[in-house]
Amino acid sequence: MSRVLVGVKRVIDYAVKIRVKPDKSGVVTDGVKHSMNPFDEIAVEEAVRMKEKKLASEVIAVSCGPAQSQETLRTALAMGADRAIHVEISGPEYETLQPLHVAKILAKLSQDEKADLIIVGKQAIDDDSNQTAQMTAALLDWPQGTFASKIEKSDAGLTVTREIDGGLETVKTKMPAVISADLRLNEPRYATLPNIMKAKKKPMKKVSAKDLGVDLAARIKVISVEDPPVRQAGSIIPDVDTLVAKLKEGGHI
């Protein structure tokens, strides 16, 4: 049976209206409602279902972030994860945390915890990077099944149905492997109160990136964050000649 490592990220709740900070350095996060990245909920659900089907022996939830990331881990525990690891990263290091750092952390943890399956959401809804699963697989030299909408496990390995632009693609991989969860993989269960209460008793370990030997120096610098430009009103054009004239005017032809 597998030991599954699931990565979960605390992000601004998807229904909240985002506001850009006046100094254009980022978005306002203070006091704003946060929740678990929706694709990570799907990842946790898949891992827990594997455990219920006896395809996995243990589910370990991991999150990289400040103290509040523990709330996200508690939700994962309430959904059925067995234990949690909080990689505490806060302040300026958290502001510049990038997928490469997280991938290195997940790779190291999977070795320490002897996990042979890593499942993460396909992307986080704040940075939309869609890189962590792929980088983790490369660092570990493990096969990857990204945008998974179905996972079947057998003794030989995994059969993963992937959502691609042309439709669905099925790949077979050996174990150990990295999966990234897409929307249609499953419908996550609720974290209900009795389970939330039980989750308070499940073990949560705190480590630092330094403990794991991961250097958090930023490789990418965010220069500015801006609102999309206000959409200009269109105008109805009476005939083709006017259209051509306007296009010439605007330097488009």
Next chain:
Amino acid sequence: MATAIVSSARQVGRLTSAARRLYSDVYPKITTHYTIHPRDKDPRWKDISMERVAEETDILIIGGGPAGMAAAIRARQIAEEKGAEVRVTLLEKAAEAGGHILSGACVDPIALNELIPDWKDKGAPMNTPVTSDKFGLLTKSGRIPIPVFPGLPNYNHGNYVVRLGHLVKWLSEQAEAVGAEVWPGCAGADLLFRDDGSLKGVATGDVGIAKDGSPKDMFERGMEFHSKITIFAEGCHGHLTKMVSNKYNLREKSEPQSYGIGLKELWEVAPENHKPGLVEHTIGWPLDKNTYGGSFIYHLNVEEGEAPLVATGFVVGLDYTNPYISPFREFQRFKLHPYIKPMFEGGTRIAYGARALVEGGWQCLPVPVFPGGCLAGDTAGFLNVPRIKGTHNAMKSGMLAAESAMELILSGEATHEQGVTPSTYEDKLRESYVYKELKQVRNCRPSFHTSLGLYGGVAYSAFSTMMRGKEPWTLSHGGADHAKLKPAKEYQPIEYPKPDGVITFDLLSSVALTGTNHEADQPPHLTLKDDSVPVKRNLGIFDGPEARFCPAGVYEFVPMETGEGQRLQINAQNCIHCKTCDIKDPSQNINWVVPEGGGGPAYNGM
């Protein structure tokens, strides 16, 4: 003669089929919630186990606002003092503490000073002492200043402008620090009773019911909390309080409660318009003399480097009679007044929300105790209207409820087997400033109901304030708010200005700012006792007032797909839990029940 009968029969036939087209008895089914369509008779629920996990606690508090948090803190303080093991559990339906809190707010610190005297050292977010008060009567193009001086209820020296959501979040941290359990994302949905009729506790809501009322794969039953004493602190017009009040006849001797709707926005304003500590109120325009209401503009202190912040809002008394009134649009057009508009020019609106407020005061107080529990805060109705303050009374009542509950628990009188009535709570309220204040100002709000409207109200309130409320009579509110709405044919539609997107805004972009969301696949929680009433009565007689008074665009009358007549569409996902519809529906057909926990607005410091 025979031809006459036949032709008139044909006429009747034509009329009835026309009537059937316009008012078809085959209404699209809107309501699927189990409170209207019970599950024990529903074949889809035949094989579903309805067992619930149960936990015992000593004090159960429903609602995590100022009253609920103060009760939790006070109870645990007493437990610590007496060295007693007392479990205090608080359930809050918002996903995070403070998420559903909305208030002006200008707070009297009297209750917090008593509850946590070192609140300043502990970092309570009360950073804006009031420095000045302004009050004015707006006319269409001008403003008549009305002086505010010590002794008047709206004199705010010593009070603080706060972002109440942030204060409540801080209170929840204090509550957890003293050992109370705070569970956000948990909606109290059902009442539990003992055989002797006393309240045994509350069950949280079920999750995983589909929009059509059937069970989904991930259906899970809520859990039960059995308590010795349950304190309901749900805020204005709580849904469980409504059930409890009916069950125990708490409102037998009270006048029907009277309410207002308060809408609020947070603005980052240009620095030259920012006067931290300024508390400003207006009455008059855009409301006519017969519609109660007014505005507030509160300037907040901000940290270095933060944009200057102003909280502004508008209240409309829900006893209004004109069904064409849209409180949201009154608020928007208020900002266009020549005295008001300059404040917002060059500014950015960063938040919006709305909530009903309780205005009935003394005459509308229910009996606040019953076997097994009591009511605290705005759900009982302790807001002081002339002072425009309810937070201090809510907190004080929460503290007194906790004290009574702890007395009964520590003496062994309140047990899980036997529900006692915490009658000392009512005595404590009577001896405290909560009831004394409410009694003193009892005649102010009702004095606005005469034909002199606003002017009669202001004049009488001045008189009553001078008399310190000692006049030997008590004026009546004259009936429930929903009964005061008059038919649409007695009025003309109101021409509201179009939103300009800079100072005034449309409803849907405002709702987007609330961050509200609900699981889409669940029964609408705005339940209708009778699905045919909205079109037949609300639309037919009152021209659909719910589409106008809902500050979140939940109710829309849309053409039927078959092209004949209209139907009510309920956009339950937009709901911001303000409770106005349950209050003002002239047919009292709408019953607001709690949706899946965690749903609703995501206010940040409102």
